Amino acid sequence: MASTAHGLAPINRIFPEPVSAATDEQLLQWYGGVPxxxxxxxxxxxxxxxxxATLEGQSGRLGNAVDxxxxxxxxxxxxxxxxxxxxxxxxxxxxxxLGAEARKWRASRGKPExxxxxxxxxxxxxxxxxxFFSEAPVRPLLFTSAAADPARRKELAAVADVVDAGRERVEAAGIVHALAERGLQQIHCEGGPTLLGSFEAAGLVDELCLTVSPLLVGGSGTRIARSGGGYPPQRLRLVQALESDSMLLLRYIADRPAPAGSPAELG
Incomplete structure (x- = not known):
């Protein structure tokens, strides 16, 4: 099996236009476009x-080096x-x-490392x-609710900026608003299922990048989203499909109109 410069199996785009053995530059360009x-x-x-959503309690065990x-x-x-x-x-x-190469890439584009x-x-x-706190390269933000235990809040305030994002519970809209106030608009969420479920319920999932692992694992593991339900389904649109060593990497965006003047296509 052929491999990339990183020693990985080739990553091939099969939708929208087929591209064989995509480079990192191409991948970053494709994923970097938002509507x-x-x-x-x-x-x-x-x-x-x-x-x-997990294997032996961890999502990472479902992936591979390409993922x-x-x-x-x-x-x-x-x-x-x-x-x-x-x-x-x-x-x-x-x-x-992030590794050294990623930090250099960000710095070269005017982003914080x-x-x-x-x-x-x-x-x-x-x-x-x-x-997570003691080795953090930047002081973390910690989103909680106003009803959170005051003693725990005080203890964690020593290692993180504690921010209320709701009264009785943490609300997705409060998180997005608080991040936007800090100039943090491109929000990359890595889970888990409860967090995705809360954003689904609030209608605030703009994009889902889903890797489909070629494994049947059985068991009673959780799905990628967990919530109480009761909200209407949200339709997403497939904008990209990659394949590598039988692994599919799918990119979906929310199927809702973009504001006037926004680009219609993703890069």
Whole structure:
């Protein structure tokens, strides 16, 4: 099997126009285009063929080197990386989330070397001494609700900027508004299912990048979104499909009209 310069299996675009063995520059260009200005919420998830969002409790076990490579490329594009507390605990987040090449790429385009990092936790059930906080290259944002425990809030305020994004519970609209106030409009969300479910319920998912892993894993694992339901389905439109070693990397955007003057096509 042929490989890329990174030693990976070739990444081939099969939709819209076929392109064989895409380069990183092409991938960044394709993913970098969004159809309107302002806040843009992108979620990135992986799922097995039979719908599981995790394998042995971790989403990363469903992917492969290609999926991880594209995952890292997407991080370059965001103003902020947003993640739920459960995902931080399960996936072992900590330290620098971007490598040296990615930081150089961002700096060359006038971006901060490190995107902002934000975590969402209504309960504030987080360890302030964990690597996520102690090894963070930039001081994290921590989104919670006004009803959160004051003692936990005080403890975590020593290692993060604690921001209320709702009264009784954390609200997706409050998160987007607070990030926009800080000039953080390109929001790259990495899970987990509860976070995606809350954004779905609020109608604030602009884009879903979904990797379909060629695995049947069985079990009773969760789906990529978890919520109480009760909201109308949201239609998304397929704008890109990549394939590599039987792995599909799909890009969908919300099927709603863009404001007048916005580009009609994605790059």
């Amino acid at each position: 309107r200005p302002g806040s843009w919420v992108r979620f990135n998830f992986v799922s097995s063929l039979d719908g599981a 991880q490579h594209v995952f890292q490329l997407l991080r370059r594009l965001g103003d902020v990386i947003l993640v739920g507390a459960g995902t931080v605990r399960a996936e072992g987040y900590g330290g620098d989330l 490190h995107p902002a990092v934000a975590i969402v936790s209504g309960s504030l059930d987080l360890d302030p001494g964990s690597a």
